[in-house]
Amino acid sequence: MKITSSEYLASAVKPEQYPELVVPEVALVGRSNVGKSSFINTMINRKNLARTGGKPGKTQTLNFYLVNNSMIFTDVPGYGFAKVAKSHRQTWRKMIEEYLLKRANLKGVVQLIDIRHLPTNEDKEMFFWLLEKQIPVMVVLTKADKISKGKVQKHVSDICKQLNIPLSYPLVFSSETGLGREEAWEAILELIQQ
Numbered sequence: 001m002k003i004t005s006s007e008y009l010a011s012a013v014k015p016e017q018y019p020e021l022v023v024p025e026v027a028l029v030g031r032s033n034v035g036k037s038s039f040i041n042t043m044i045n046r047k048n049l050a051r052t053g054g055k056p057g058k059t060q061t062l063n064f065y066l067v068n069n070s071m072i073f074t075d076v077p078g079y080g081f082a083k084v085a086k087s088h089r090q091t092w093r094k095m096i097e098e099y100l101l102k103r104a105n106l107k108g109v110v111q112l113i114d115i116r117h118l119p120t121n122e123d124k125e126m127f128f129w130l131l132e133k134q135i136p137v138m139v140v141l142t143k144a145d146k147i148s149k150g151k152v153q154k155h156v157s158d159i160c161k162q163l164n165i166p167l168s169y170p171l172v173f174s175s176e177t178g179l180g181r182e183e184a185w186e187a188i189l190e191l192i193q194q
């Protein structure tokens, strides 16, 4: 995929703040610190357009990025971050659900899961909720550079069992090395053409 332009558009915590631009949109969801912002940067060949960080809870608002003037990646705050106060967590949850359910431009979701670990309860809850709401969802297993190649298939198969999906469903990815980038673009282009 050739990237000709990428720019930050807006941040939002409520629908009135979403960009008015009508282009296909793909949202990133996943645990805090799993690499959602890094995924966006890798896809668009930018180092830090979407701000990343070593500490979980870096992204706190819905952040919209326009790519090639033709599609938007929405960076979504991560879930499962214990240090966020309970009341705050409820607000985030509402904000995320509202966005995922009401955003007309949304074509689908990329759910990131750390390839090193089994999906958490929250990962499963999110995945099955998206299925239930009939929101198209791609599963991307990221941080693949952190395990040896020989272990990849076993991790993929353990994660697939937990999510009840075929082995061919998830994409193996690394923001560090760019592994899986082209395949991810192919899948995303297919998603937004529907």
Ligand code: GTP
Residues within 6 Å of the ligand: 030, 031, 032, 033, 034, 035, 036, 037, 038, 039, 051, 052, 053, 054, 055, 056, 057, 058, 059, 060, 076, 077, 078, 079, 142, 143, 144, 145, 146, 173, 174, 175, 176, 177
């Ligand atoms: P929140 O905004 O807190 O929800 O986190 P996030 O999901 O956006 O994670 P972010 O992209 O900020 O990455 C968190 C940390 O993981 C950063 O230190 C990244 O450099 C690192 N990271 C992300 N993806 C990868 C990857 O594929 N491989 C490796 N080795 N590190 C990664």
Ligand code: MG
Residues within 6 Å of the ligand: 036, 037, 038, 051, 052, 058, 059, 075
């Ligand atoms: Mg982030």
